[in-house]
Amino acid sequence: MPAPSAANAAPPIEAPRARSLAARVSGAVLLLFMAGGLASTLLAVQQEKLDLAPHPLNRTNFLDGASMRDMAAALANAPLARIAADSERQFSWIATGDLGPQVRQGCDGWLFLAEELMPQPDADRHLRERARAVAAIQEQLRARGIRLVVAVVPDKSRVESARLCTLGRSAAIDNRIRVWTAQMAAAGVPLIDTTAALQGLLTRGEDPFLRTDTHWTENGADAAAHAVADAVRGLGMELEPHQDYDIQRDAPARRPGDLVRLAGLDGLPQALQPAAEDAVSSRFTPRPAAAAAPAASAEADLFGDAALPQVALIGTSFSRTSHFAEFLAAALQTPVGNFARDGGNFWGSAGAYFASDAFKQTPPKLIVWELPERVLQLPVGQERWSLP
Incomplete structure (x- = not known):
C-alpha cells in the first residue's frame, strides 16, 4: 500500500501537554484550598472559635440528624468557607444586584428579611x-x-x-x-x-x-x-x-x-x-427623686x-x-x-x-x-x- 502523500497526510496529533499542565495546576490549587480550609477550621476549633457539636453527641441526636446539622452549620461558618461565601455574595451584588437567599430589596433601597415574606411549613x-x-x-x-x-x-x-x-x-x-x-x-x-x-x-x-x-x-x-x-x-x-x-x-x-x-x-x-x-x-x-425615702422604709428594706x-x-x-x-x-x-x-x-x-x-x-x-x-x-x- 503506497504511503500517503505529504499533501494528504493527517495533521499531527497535538501533544496534550498544555491541557495536562492546566489540569495539574487546577488540581494543585484545589488541594491547597482544601488544605487551607482544613487547617483554618482545625485552628478555629482548637482556639474554641468554632464549635462543631454545640449539642450533646448522643444516640438520639445522631439518629435524627441533629448532630450532622450542627456540624454542617458550624462548617459553613469556618473561616475560609465564610471568606469564599462572602466573596461570592459581594460579586453577585455588584454584578447583578442580588442580595442572596435571606434578603430582598424593595423600592428606594429598602431591604427586607425574606423570612417575613413567605409562610413556614x-x-x-x-x-x-x-x-x-x-x-x-x-x-x-x-x-x-x-x-x-x-x-x-x-x-x-x-x-x-x-x-x-x-x-x-x-x-x-x-x-x-x-x-x-x-x-x-x-x-x-x-x-x-x-x-x-x-x-x-x-x-x-x-x-x-x-x-x-x-x-x-x-x-x-x-x-x-x-x-x-x-x-x-x-x-x-x-x-x-x-x-x-x-x-x-x-x-x-x-x-x-x-x-x-x-x-x-x-x-x-x-x-x-x-x-x-x-x-x-x-x-x-x-x-x-423629689424627696428621699423615709428612714423607716429604708430600714425595713434590709437587702435593698x-x-x-x-x-x-x-x-x-x-x-x-x-x-x-x-x-x-x-x-x-x-x-x-x-x-x-x-x-x-x-x-x-x-x-x-x-x-x-x-x-x-x-x-x-x-x-x-x-x-x-x-x-x-x-x-x-x-x-x-x-x-x-
Missing part, C-alpha cells in the same frame, strides 16, 4: 403549640404572684408595605397576628399588638422601621413602648420604685444595617454597599430589694435595639431589667431568664415578653417550654 400547628406554651407559662408565673403581658412586634414588611413595590408578601401570613391574638385571648393572656402604634407613625410621615435593618427606628421603639405601658396601666398594677427619665436625642449619625451584613455585603467599601442611612440615638438620664426593678423584659433583639427597654422604662416611670437576647426568637431569652439566678432570687412583679410576628410560626424544635 405547618405554620398553624407551630403557632398553636407556642400559644399553649405561653398559656402554660402564664399559669406557672401566676402561681408565683407574677403577671405576664405579651407584646407582638409586626413584620417590617407588614407595616412598611408601601416600600415593598414589586416584592410579594404571601397572603397566607396576613392573618398571623389575628390568629395569635385570638389564641392569647382564649387563654386569658394580656396581649399588646403594637401594629397600630407603629402604623400611626406613618400617618405623621415618620418611618417606624429602619431602611436597611430588620428593626424599628427610635420613633418606632418609643411608640411601641408607650403602647405597652398603656396596656400595663390598664391592668391596674402599681410598680415601684418610681423613676422619671430625661431623654436627650443626639444628631443623626451613620447606622450600619443588619440586613446589609446578612446579605454578606458589609465587607465591601461603603460606596459599593446598599445606600447607608442615618439614625438618631437617645440618651436616658434618671431624674433625681425596694430599689430593684419590678419589671423584667424578655424577648429578642427588638428589645435591645433603638433603646426600646429605656423607652419602656420611661413610659412606665419605673426601671426595667432587660434580659432580652439577640437571636432569642421565641424561647432563647425566656428560657435563659427563667433558669437564671436573677429570676430565682429576685423575681419581678411583671414580665413583658416581646415577640416578633415572624417567630410565631417558625418550626418548633426540641425546646422544653416550662419554668424550672
Whole structure:
C-alpha cells in the first residue's frame, strides 16, 4: 500500500501537554484550598472559635440528624468557607444586584428579611403549640404572684408595605397576628399588638422601621413602648420604685444595617454597599427623686430589694435595639431589667431568664415578653417550654 502523500497526510496529533499542565495546576490549587480550609477550621476549633457539636453527641441526636446539622452549620461558618461565601455574595451584588437567599430589596433601597415574606411549613400547628406554651407559662408565673403581658412586634414588611413595590408578601401570613391574638385571648393572656402604634407613625410621615435593618427606628421603639405601658396601666398594677427619665436625642449619625451584613455585603467599601442611612440615638438620664425615702422604709428594706426593678423584659433583639427597654422604662416611670437576647426568637431569652439566678432570687412583679410576628410560626424544635 503506497504511503500517503505529504499533501494528504493527517495533521499531527497535538501533544496534550498544555491541557495536562492546566489540569495539574487546577488540581494543585484545589488541594491547597482544601488544605487551607482544613487547617483554618482545625485552628478555629482548637482556639474554641468554632464549635462543631454545640449539642450533646448522643444516640438520639445522631439518629435524627441533629448532630450532622450542627456540624454542617458550624462548617459553613469556618473561616475560609465564610471568606469564599462572602466573596461570592459581594460579586453577585455588584454584578447583578442580588442580595442572596435571606434578603430582598424593595423600592428606594429598602431591604427586607425574606423570612417575613413567605409562610413556614405547618405554620398553624407551630403557632398553636407556642400559644399553649405561653398559656402554660402564664399559669406557672401566676402561681408565683407574677403577671405576664405579651407584646407582638409586626413584620417590617407588614407595616412598611408601601416600600415593598414589586416584592410579594404571601397572603397566607396576613392573618398571623389575628390568629395569635385570638389564641392569647382564649387563654386569658394580656396581649399588646403594637401594629397600630407603629402604623400611626406613618400617618405623621415618620418611618417606624429602619431602611436597611430588620428593626424599628427610635420613633418606632418609643411608640411601641408607650403602647405597652398603656396596656400595663390598664391592668391596674402599681410598680415601684418610681423613676422619671430625661431623654436627650443626639444628631443623626451613620447606622450600619443588619440586613446589609446578612446579605454578606458589609465587607465591601461603603460606596459599593446598599445606600447607608442615618439614625438618631437617645440618651436616658434618671431624674433625681423629689424627696428621699423615709428612714423607716429604708430600714425595713434590709437587702435593698425596694430599689430593684419590678419589671423584667424578655424577648429578642427588638428589645435591645433603638433603646426600646429605656423607652419602656420611661413610659412606665419605673426601671426595667432587660434580659432580652439577640437571636432569642421565641424561647432563647425566656428560657435563659427563667433558669437564671436573677429570676430565682429576685423575681419581678411583671414580665413583658416581646415577640416578633415572624417567630410565631417558625418550626418548633426540641425546646422544653416550662419554668424550672
